[in-house]
Amino acid sequence: MPERVYNFSAGPSMLPLSALERAGAEITNYRGSGMSVMEMSHRSPIFQEIFDQAQDKLRRVLSIPAGYKLLFLQTGATGQFSMVPLNLMGEAGRADYAVTGNFSQLACQEARKYGAVHIAASSEDRDYRYIPAQDQLELDPGASYFYYCANNTIYGTEWNYVPETGSVPLVCDMSSNILSTPVDVSKYGLIFAGAQKNMAPAGLTVVILREGLAGRHLPCTPLMMEYQTMIQKDSMYNTPPCWCIYMLSLTLDWVEENGGLAGMERLRRQRSGLLYEALDSSRLFQCHAEPAARSSMNVTFRTGKPELDAQFIAQAAQAGLLNLKGHRKTGGMRASIYNAMPLEGVEKLRDFIRAFEKANL
């Protein structure tokens, strides 16, 4: 069997090998139960235990304080683009959005269906290469919430601060950097994240929300998009994505064995440090993101020559470094280096970058 490759995909992407191996070992018979986790009734005690353990581990790893609900949904992060305004627009009927990339732009567009949207900040003017500073945010103190996306997968930028919005609840899409760095959950009204980058296979969306925020959804809200219903039913109004929840639990074991979020933070600094150092010392490559806004999750870079970029991507793939093609909006390359990317994979990519430069400069 060929060895495993280094997969730099923007998501779904690599999962911890230990989690995959554990899942494989018990795939037809989960710990003596005589059945696969994929076959378990979601109402059975054995699955409830898996569900509870996944919730406990995530609460522990993220230090979710009392007073916050944790939901396991299957809307996708994109579903949250609707679910947030449907539930939180409330009486004020208006919300602030910071547009720093593709997904905050889509979220903003979707929210216009359900209320008045005010662009509190945008980095479109410089092709989303930067993150607006606190004093550039035009805050509406009467807004129902302030929305931003913590890490912009496509452009390779990441907020390096938490916006200060006074009494206006912060809503944050953490799909591409959750579990990679410590977060002060108490600063947020609502955090959501699709699982498929740092947590589990695609099909699970995690929502963390402050008690009291739910319950004022618009009348047209689909039942499955009411936070209140999902809170009351502990995420099991209907059948949850059981396998993804189980995989999340196995991934969290790996996170805890590797030092929790402090350990993940160390690893992400090492990984991104290696790549940015190589790129900064290069005369062939340029980064897309401005230095202060660089993401530790998605490193976007290019040579400036599309045909050379294409060569880079093809040759890297031959060397076992896969899915380095950038999004069509930016062109060039993108190395997504989520939690489960081994340091060795990044070192190989760094070496490949240097060798490619030598051969092509």
Added chain:
Amino acid sequence: MPERVYNFSAGPSMLPLSALERAGAEITNYRGSGMSVMEMSHRSPIFQEIFDQAQDKLRRVLSIPAGYKLLFLQTGATGQFSMVPLNLMGEAGRADYAVTGNFSQLACQEARKYGAVHIAASSEDRDYRYIPAQDQLELDPGASYFYYCANNTIYGTEWNYVPETGSVPLVCDMSSNILSTPVDVSKYGLIFAGAQKNMAPAGLTVVILREGLAGRHLPCTPLMMEYQTMIQKDSMYNTPPCWCIYMLSLTLDWVEENGGLAGMERLRRQRSGLLYEALDSSRLFQCHAEPAARSSMNVTFRTGKPELDAQFIAQAAQAGLLNLKGHRKTGGMRASIYNAMPLEGVEKLRDFIRAFEKANL
């Protein structure tokens, strides 16, 4: 390692062992790719091939005619309770619902948010023990659609005919009997089914709809609930539930190896025949469903004495026959015998029923 049990859960439930074993064998390295299906970018050629094969197999097995779109969504069947009226209420703004159980009741209730709902038939008057006949349907020729649920998991009843509704499109929830019997798709406007009973692990919802039905959604429809968007993006507006789609493909291999839907139909007759025969010849047990409405998927029965029912369930579990407890709405027992339940499991349950009767009559 203990052997596998017979799991009579109403869903999620048993999957073909061959599918689980195949998935286990390639869980860290899918066919030499060096990665798990759980780690693949949904935009990669290798995943696109898995996706296309799953669609091709499902089209072939279900004989889906040209002119029908096939979608892989993650709304859950419950999400379809909203998505159907949001998209299909259209200009008429009214729809017919047949209420023959819990899930059609919930679907009906949800549809009232989005239009005028007319109860075209209901079997509530006899505790959902029967299915209304064609001449009992009060049809509104101006309705936007006629909605029914083909198999009622909780009550153990199943429609044994396809309602004739003239030019009004038929919408059917086939969550609990899809792939168990041949279906003439051309009679339907829209079919949907959650995957977790006969198709794949929980987290995937299959929708089959006639071209031209989509595109008239209400303005408040969340983006992810627009059929038109999902058609245009071939179910990949956002990341689909990749692992479930892969498991569906493996399950469909098993269906095809076992004679397709004709084979599944033979098996379901054998399975349900064994149980109903044992129950009909019993003086201890009664079925919940009236004979003409009996489901081949969920066999609901009871002794009439709750403490004896509890004994039955507990003793059966000790014999490796799991999850036979009926839903709280009916009490008693329920044996869910979906496609992947081996005949041997049903034979053991039949023998257990007889032995229990002998010991307790």
